[in-house]
Amino acid sequence: MPHVLPVGTFISEECIGYDRWGRYADGYGGYYTQLIEKNAIVCGYVPRLRDPATFADPDEKVEKSWFNEMTDDVNELFGDTHAGEGPTTGETSPELEDNIRWGWGGANIPAINTSQKITATLTNEIVNRINISTLRTNSSDQELVVVARGEKMTENFFDTAITLLDGAREKRNEVDPAYTQLDTLATYDSSGTVWSHQLESTIELNFGGYEKGRHFFNAGGAIRFVFSQVQGYGAGYHIWRCIFRDQGTLNFTVENLSSVNTRGITQDRGYAKIIDIEQLLYTSPSGSGGQSYGGYGGYGGYGGYGGYDGHDAYGCPLPYGEGGSGHGGYGGYGGYGAYASSRAKIYGEFHNGNLRFRVLLDNSGMGVLVRGKTRMVISKTQPTALTENNVTLTLPSPTISLIEDWHLV
Numbered sequence: 001m002p003h004v005l006p007v008g009t010f011i012s013e014e015c016i017g018y019d020r021w022g023r024y025a026d027g028y029g030g031y032y033t034q035l036i037e038k039n040a041i042v043c044g045y046v047p048r049l050r051d052p053a054t055f056a057d058p059d060e061k062v063e064k065s066w067f068n069e070m071t072d073d074v075n076e077l078f079g080d081t082h083a084g085e086g087p088t089t090g091e092t093s094p095e096l097e098d099n100i101r102w103g104w105g106g107a108n109i110p111a112i113n114t115s116q117k118i119t120a121t122l123t124n125e126i127v128n129r130i131n132i133s134t135l136r137t138n139s140s141d142q143e144l145v146v147v148a149r150g151e152k153m154t155e156n157f158f159d160t161a162i163t164l165l166d167g168a169r170e171k172r173n174e175v176d177p178a179y180t181q182l183d184t185l186a187t188y189d190s191s192g193t194v195w196s197h198q199l200e201s202t203i204e205l206n207f208g209g210y211e212k213g214r215h216f217f218n219a220g221g222a223i224r225f226v227f228s229q230v231q232g233y234g235a236g237y238h239i240w241r242c243i244f245r246d247q248g249t250l251n252f253t254v255e256n257l258s259s260v261n262t263r264g265i266t267q268d269r270g271y272a273k274i275i276d277i278e279q280l281l282y283t284s285p286s287g288s289g290g291q292s293y294g295g296y297g298g299y300g301g302y303g304g305y306g307g308y309d310g311h312d313a314y315g316c317p318l319p320y321g322e323g324g325s326g327h328g329g330y331g332g333y334g335g336y337g338a339y340a341s342s343r344a345k346i347y348g349e350f351h352n353g354n355l356r357f358r359v360l361l362d363n364s365g366m367g368v369l370v371r372g373k374t375r376m377v378i379s380k381t382q383p384t385a386l387t388e389n390n391v392t393l394t395l396p397s398p399t400i401s402l403i404e405d406w407h408l409v
Contacts (some may be wrong), residue, residue: 006025100214105125144160184398192371199370201405203357216395216398
């Protein structure tokens with residue numbers, strides 16, 4: 001009988017892009033993945049070093065080169081300086097992925113030339129954008145004061161502005177939940193036809209083009225998937241009911257598609273890594289057991305007669321380390337009816353600039369009849385519009401289309 005590690009046991013780690021990811025035992029004989037560290041130096045990330053502005057007098061006026069450098073940094077975060085760099089038809093490099101993850105789509109500020117003065121109007125274009133950026137990312141409680149006509153942009157002012165801007169840039173793909181709204185986009189139910197092999201459905205999200213979708217996700221927007229098995233009965237119904245409960249809500253961001261329960265296996269592919277060719281994004285925890293009635297775990301499945309002998313209030317087995325014994329018991333590993341598993345998989349790609357997801361429910365390893373309806377609810381975490389004086393940041397909102405309704409494969 002194979003040895004099953006308790007849930008949460010560390011197995012290994014790897015670098016995916018610039019991020020460190022760990023593999024941990026799921027308590028059922030498999031594993032799940034979880035982020036250990038973003039922008040890890042061991043994964044090749046090189047922190048950005050900014051030379052401090054040095055002046056003989058803290059009240060000395062800022063040079064135009066410093067002003068333009070800060071303008072560029074504001075535009076990269078608040079506006080967009082990397083349009084046209086994605087998507088690709090092949091794997092993205094860490095450098096390209098990093099570039100794609102910049103930009104919320106606000107209006108850019110033009111740089112000044114040698115003949116122009118650094119006026120209060122130009123300075124306040126920066127001030128307003130930095131204040132919106134720190135507010136929506138919750139990176140600082142401090143706020144820059146609007147510059148009055150005739151005031152100088154001094155070293156002290158510049159250093160404060162840079163500090164606030166860098167804080168917001170560190171949280172470029174985050175948004176304070178207070179400035180978001182959760183809305184349901186669509187609910188899709190299968191017909192209720194009994195199935196035993198595979199069931200799939202395909203949806204598509206339209207943001208008005210690839211770049212607008214990039215702005216939505218870069219600014220902290222997300223798409224959520226919630227699945228459930230309803231109006232059914234029997235072993236297959238119970239298996240999928242428990243799979244969906246186990247994986248919980250799935251959250252698709254600029255970074256990846258992952259379970260808020262940290263269950264299942266993410267491929268660490270979010271909006272910045274999706275390409276024009278379909279790729280696997282996420283695999284659910286497995287539902288397993290024999291073909292006889294007994295559901296998730298089956299008669300004599302791993303963990304004893306009737307599956308794991310630790311169950312939640314809905315009759316779904318708990319992983320080893322959270323109430324499941326981890327012992328073979330009656331029938332041993334596989335037990336009566338043989339060990340097999342069922343999993344949900346979600347694939348993603350860009351199709352004519354739109355974001356397309358294909359959901360595949362694979363029950364072929366089990367072969368049991370699945371009764372009831374499969375329900376898929378898709379919602380969005382929409383960043384709200386923010387205004388500071390004459391500057392407003394408004395993020396696009398997607399529309400959803402059903403490309404292929406639930407059907408047997």
